[in-house]
Amino acid sequence: MNSSIYSQIPTPFLFNFLCPTPPTTASNKQQYMLSHYCSSFMAAFLFFLVFVLLMSSSSTTAQGPPFPGFYPSSSVQSNGFSQYFRNLWGPQHQRLDDQGSVTIWLDNTSGSGFKSLHSYRSGYFGVAVKLQPGYTAGVITSFYLSNNQYFPGNHDEIDLEFLGTTPGKPYTLQTNVFIKGSGDGNIIGREMKFHLWFDPTQNFHHYAIQWTPSDIIFLVDDVPIRRYTRRNDATFPVRPMWVYGSIWDASQWATEDGKYKADYHYQPFVSKYREFKISGCTAEAGESCRPRSGGLSEEQYKAMEWVQRNYLVYDYCNDPKRDHTQIPEC
Template sequence: MGGFHLVLLLLLFSSLAMVFVLVCGSSSITMNNNVNLPIISFEDGYTPLFGDNNLIIHKDGKLVHLTLDQRTGSGFVSHELYLHGYFSTKIKLPSDYTAGVVVAFYMSNGDMFKKNHDEIDFEFLGNIRGRNWRMQTNFYGNGSTKTGREERYDLWFDPSQDFHQYSILWTDTNIIFYVDNVPIREVKRTESMGGDFPSKPMTLYATIWDGSDWATDGGKYRVNYKYAPYVAEFSDFVMHGCGVDPIEDVAMCYNVLNSKANIMPKHKIEMENFRNNHMTYSYCYDRARYQVPLPECVISFQEAEALRKLDPATYGDGRRHRGGKRRHPQSKGGKEEDASF
């Protein structure tokens, strides 16, 4: 690529929050919270997945309601497959008693790769009245669903009172999860992970469904439909990624495949503060589950100490552990989850 064309590209993308700098087959991504990526309408990026009338589009495609009632949940899916990029939406969760209700914003290729699918998840796990929703992040690569990599968090706000932004940045070297532009988790790909790092094209999904069997205290508290309908609201859709032709399996994004995402120092401090103050579970410190931390784990003394104070059994000697996989039907969201809560 000539130097003149490179300069033009740098000028073009310097105004974006995520910059793809194309240089000799590799690129870098710089996050800048002061600049916004374009917001698209629902119709431009997504299509209904299930739920019929439980999915309602408002305000010319700028707002979508997903509803769970006794009849069904609901969900939508992106038009395109993507291999890497930045994907975001604002969500307002149902309020009051939400035990057993699961709202998810995630990437997956489970419909294409039944036995070796990849996945990157934001999941909101409901709660009983008087307690805030709990949020979980997770990822799978190459069908590694028996190796859960969950982290769970409390939030510094009530996610049912207003819209908040949830974002996924996925490159071939790392994954970063953001809440309101604050990075809360970074997963760096290591050679020893092998195929456990998501590496195949995925579509985006958003769903609301009944997770009574596992979502709240391992199924102790179930969905109570006298509080239905449960409505999750989605807006401000951002899809800035590398589209893939599903037939030819060709990525149409010019070298974004070899990209690297960097977190600025001040945002690293924000991430450390969030994790030390709001993380309530991390597989990296669960000694009962994994006697040796998985290869991507970067152990932090501060995180370990904060979790040990919350649950000495799990994060101390590891003598107590509840776990296991449960499968859920596609009509409820179609996701395989860990039940260790």
């Protein structure tokens, strides 16, 4: 059955086609029985038609995003943790293995974080992450770029943050961009939040930030989910940044605006990182280091549009509570 054909036929025509008017020679009883039968059949047929259409729509979403045509991660070699990073804080809550993977965790005494050995002016920064299932409200697992240690109160930042959740509800992946300042109490974030088309607690998935002189692209398993373009220096980070990862308690706002807090009856909260991929121009590199080119192909745009159509749950540009004079790029 081609449901798309039936969906374009006017309902009265469809009813008459499936349930023609009984002949005038039929008795009143025969006419009533035929009419009653046709009405029941039509109702069942329409229910089946709606079910087919819903299942078709659901299966399309479940298949995942369209092929993006290009896998940026394939051009960057994977390396172990120690090649790029060192512990920054909470060393007792960080464990390395022989394969170069790192596990960090949060309990009621501390979380943990790590920092790159170098700062970068641009580049591709990716990692495979596996999150903890169950109750993780209030807990944030992050992978991000920042220069907060060197420009406190006037820093730049590009974030991938996994916001913890409660059982039965999906993780939220928050992407964010800060430009020159958030320490003065007037935080100007540029958040876009997504749910994912898979369960990030079941397997490792690859998450990445591609930062070029013209744009910032956030990717999940090589699928672009967001592109933030450079319109001018006032709304785009241009100073060198370090790469960080961490797990910490952000109960004040992380889960449903702070409705659910971290509950340490469920500790430890564990996050695992592996397959680190970094390729970029360090701050020390000369002009001979050429940054990646920005932009997206037509196939990448279609994949990004699919993600935003099906899984975008918050866009700062569409928030009526925001002061849009502070976010002119919207």
